[in-house]
Amino acid sequence: MKTALSALARRTAEPPISWLMATKLAHPKLISLAAGFTDNPSLPVRETRDSINDLLRSPVTGQATLQYGTTAGELKLREWTAAHLQKLDGISAPKIYSADRVLITHGSQQMLYMTTEALCDAGDIVIVEDPTYFVYLGIVQSHGLCARGVRMTADGLDLAHLEQVLESLKRRGELPRLKLLYLVTYYQNPTGITTSYAKKVAALKLLKKYERAAGHPIYLLEDAAYRELNFGNVAAVYDRRGGEQEVRRSQTAATGEKTALAARGFADRVIYAGTYSKPFATGLRVGFGILPEPVLTAVTRIKGNHDFGTANLLQQTLLRAITTGRYEKHLGKLRQCYAAKAAGMRAALQKNFPPQVQWAEATGGLYFWARLPRGVKTGVKSKVFKAALAAEVLYVPGVMCYADDAARRKPDHEMRLSYGNASEADIGEGIKRLGKVLKKFV
């Protein structure tokens, strides 16, 4: 008898994350620099407790918190989200940064899923960064999409390569199947690279240029999950052992580059995905999107079928943390915390990694991206990976972060190293073990 599974189910592969977790379970002493988990000790236990007690102390707000909400999400949270992003981008465009265009989701992952579901049929094409967020590649694979990878430079996408890819799609008559360009624009997972605003605008212009041949809009899906976890300034302060005042100043400083939403004349082509989970508490899972029509209506309807709205307890807790200032204050601490952990990893890398291994400075986010000499493989079947596992240290092999793209071979000499969840001691020890392994093979 055959299986009754759908084409989607038959395509959907075991996600790398399950394998990483199983590996960790099988090796309890393992130091994992692989997990995308966040820092434990800094989780806002007290802030969450206080926010929830505020809500659940009164029957009125208590009942509102524990009842169903609307599919789009709590209006006040949508209003704050729109206003906050407008402020961060430093412009006034209330029609673009509008609560009406905001949808609250169960983490930004759900936004990525539903957006892809709303735009892409099996066989359609998406362009992604080389490398990119591997859980998004799971969505791509599951939906039977073809991915084309575009190389990156220090400030984001290699525009010449993007144009080359678009040209080749045009030449082959494949543009009608191209639906979106997916970019992780701040402290990218996995490379840590931040895309400059100029590049976002240039990418939007390029996409527009090819729309006639495509016969339909080509969207930019901007994943800004790590936007708030910047610590450029905080890191500097940290190095100088700066006082709390200076840290607070850095919190209110601009969080880097503008989003693509700010690009004049392109708002109807930009889908923005953000999250409150990583900057506050990952156990809360509240993400959001800002979407143009007709994608907004489509995704909202799809959300109605998925779960008809994000759990109100999560939304109300977040909103309360925001309106009381607890969110912003906690974020300041979190930036300090990750800046310190990143500094720890940097120092350990400098001390323990052989000089042939390159890596970029992390100025935000949760990851370092290390490049070994081209000949030295890092995949799960490589000598390096096996030796690392034997030494009880785990990393994400770089190859996992590359889409299947027949136009190029997947690089297999890189690794993603996370300082998110591991303690400072484990970061030091983990990098030391990894350094020993690398010195054998590099």
Added chain:
Amino acid sequence: MKTALSALARRTAEPPISWLMATKLAHPKLISLAAGFTDNPSLPVRETRDSINDLLRSPVTGQATLQYGTTAGELKLREWTAAHLQKLDGISAPKIYSADRVLITHGSQQMLYMTTEALCDAGDIVIVEDPTYFVYLGIVQSHGLCARGVRMTADGLDLAHLEQVLESLKRRGELPRLKLLYLVTYYQNPTGITTSYAKKVAALKLLKKYERAAGHPIYLLEDAAYRELNFGNVAAVYDRRGGEQEVRRSQTAATGEKTALAARGFADRVIYAGTYSKPFATGLRVGFGILPEPVLTAVTRIKGNHDFGTANLLQQTLLRAITTGRYEKHLGKLRQCYAAKAAGMRAALQKNFPPQVQWAEATGGLYFWARLPRGVKTGVKSKVFKAALAAEVLYVPGVMCYADDAARRKPDHEMRLSYGNASEADIGEGIKRLGKVLKKFV
């Protein structure tokens, strides 16, 4: 320029729920007997607050609560779920009622969505009850599935009609496209009917009989969302003004019919969907599924792409409410509350509705289902609906609860009346207004 939307997005219609909510917003004085919202005053504000404070008072459990969890969900909650269902079904089959087969989701709606996604391609067929849960019909429509409706009798599916439908599918060679039978088995939304265990077993046997011609397994998707909201006994107690002791006894009584999981030799064909939102707090959105292979693996992978796990705060809060006994105690109160509201609606219907209108006694769940004489239409464009709206009372037109099925015309002379969210006073007044309207047209 064409749209870039996917086939799924182009198919996905505005859900009736959005329209109902918009109508309520446009008529602020409206008494809505349409909403599927739950009772506000009985929401467990204190129980939730205490459970969360238990968790967030200690940094250890606090951090665990606010960190990511696994894709399948909290192990202890899965263990309790499996053991609890086994107890309710009164049998010992630990391999079937096993935590390994349980998946925690963002409400049972997400389980329904992912299961359908995992089994059905566009053009596939599902069999549903006539009438059925209209939000499930949204999933069916969005995925481009064909639905076949099967009539119901007082104890569930009309088995002769089910066989007739299966035969006709076989005759037309359409069985290879049939993937599942969807049943809402306890206090069905919208009719209030509970399916007898004998009928579940008989339905499973029938499905099995046609599997050879189908060439693949045909699953029974059992949606038991209202299972815990039974008040057969409680209602009796309520009518006799019984003391707390008797109420407590009724809480521990068997919650009615066994689930299809108990059917010997059919466990690999049963997908069970349940929820903790409706029996506790709808703002928490924690549902679950028990699934056989290969559906379990497929749905878990799909969940990985949707959101890689249900928010830990929701799961831990629920688990804490369960282990402290708060959940069970609250459920007892909730049964009393809904039993009282159902009794109020019954009394109002007896007093105000014309005798030509029939309805069944509610013994659980949230709904009465009223049948007008066949000639009197109740759809949104009907005179009855318009007159009801003019009288500021809203119901769900029965026609919305019927799948698109070319084999029969959709009945259009029924209405779903909910006592879930409206206050007892509003239930009385709402039914009075509706009775006046009906007397004009019946």
